[in-house]
Amino acid sequence: MPLSGKVAVVYGAGGAIGGEVARAFAREGARVFVTGRHRASLDVVAGDIQSAGGSAEAAEVDALDERAVDRHLAFVIGQAGRVDISFNAIGLPNPKQRVPLVELDVEQFSLPIATYTRSCFATARLAARRMIPNRSGVILTVTPTIARTGTPLVGGGGPAAAAVEALTRGLSAELAPQGIRVVGLRPQAIPETRRIRESFEAYATASGTTREEFLGVLAGRTHSRRLSTLTELADAAVFLASDQASGMTGTIVNLSMGSLDD
Numbered sequence: 001m002p003l004s005g006k007v008a009v010v011y012g013a014g015g016a017i018g019g020e021v022a023r024a025f026a027r028e029g030a031r032v033f034v035t036g037r038h039r040a041s042l043d044v045v046a047g048d049i050q051s052a053g054g055s056a057e058a059a060e061v062d063a064l065d066e067r068a069v070d071r072h073l074a075f076v077i078g079q080a081g082r083v084d085i086s087f088n089a090i091g092l093p094n095p096k097q098r099v100p101l102v103e104l105d106v107e108q109f110s111l112p113i114a115t116y117t118r119s120c121f122a123t124a125r126l127a128a129r130r131m132i133p134n135r136s137g138v139i140l141t142v143t144p145t146i147a148r149t150g151t152p153l154v155g156g157g158g159p160a161a162a163a164v165e166a167l168t169r170g171l172s173a174e175l176a177p178q179g180i181r182v183v184g185l186r187p188q189a190i191p192e193t194r195r196i197r198e199s200f201e202a203y204a205t206a207s208g209t210t211r212e213e214f215l216g217v218l219a220g221r222t223h224s225r226r227l228s229t230l231t232e233l234a235d236a237a238v239f240l241a242s243d244q245a246s247g248m249t250g251t252i253v254n255l256s257m258g259s260l261d262d
């Protein structure tokens with residue numbers, strides 16, 4: 001198993017992507033610490049992992065609270081002795097999506113930029129401090145394709161995603177000499193996630209079409225004429241977290257199904 005003996009911490013593990021990646025990490029041999037803001041969804045993920053014979057432990061951790069993240073990492077080190085993989089998959093509600101930029105309040109514009117970068121910065125650097133003594137570790141981020149496209153009505157979401165990608169590269173430049181790889185995942189929209197179901201429903205309504213038609217238009221822009229799946233993203237995350245990806249750092253893995261050129 002490619003992640004055998006590895007210890008992983010997943011932030012936002014109660015969500016669609018965090019949960020799926022946590023399950024995949026565990027299936028491939030990692031001991032997984034699943035964290036998020038609300039216990040109930042974390043217990044479901046940890047329970048699934050344990051039922052499948054894997055190792056998981058759930059904890060409530062606000063990934064915006066640096067002290068809470070630090071306390072939890074101290075707990076992980078106490079339990080498992082090390083941390084090898086850190087994956088930040090938090091996702092914020094974005095009620096101000098679909099408001100034109102010229103009408104968007106400056107605070108609302110800034111909120112996702114400040115929040116995503118703050119959380120990715122805090123979780124990454126605190127994990128890195130535990131990884132540096134081992135001269136080994138992998139830090140993963142995940143961003144939507146709006147990091148790279150001019151997309152209307154996403155408020156500060158596009159700049160936030162672009163900032164997380166820039167942070168991913170910057171962390172790699174500083175940490176790779178110390179044996180720590182930092183890599184981003186940039187999937188296409190994943191229709192099976194609630195986030196995409198709800199936001200595409202709203203976009204479709206606003207543009208006088210149906211969600212299926214809206215999804216069809218987006219899928220039509222990809223080479224494969226379809227969008228991403230959670231399984232595809234989780235499989236890529238497993239590979240990137242494994243030693244088989246030792247040549248990959250400081251890059252954002254383009255899983256846009258051909259809709260974005262590198």
Ligand SMILES: NC(=O)c1ccc[n+]([C@@H]2O[C@H](COP(=O)([O-])OP(=O)(O)OC[C@H]3O[C@@H](n4cnc5c(N)ncnc54)[C@H](OP(=O)(O)O)[C@@H]3O)[C@@H](O)[C@H]2O)c1
Pocket residue numbers: 011012013014015016017018035036037038041061062063064089090091092142143144145186187188189190191193194195196
């Ligand atoms: N879904 C897609 O198709 C897609 C594609 C590309 C990129 N992404 C990105 O991937 C990330 C996750 O997406 P998703 O679809 O999995 O979203 P999701 O299902 O809404 O999950 C997000 C999770 O983050 C948790 N969370 C929010 N704030 C947190 C905090 N401060 N500390 C800890 N956990 C926190 C949420 O917990 P609570 O609900 O308890 O607050 C929720 O469990 C997002 O950043 C999104 O932009 C998603």
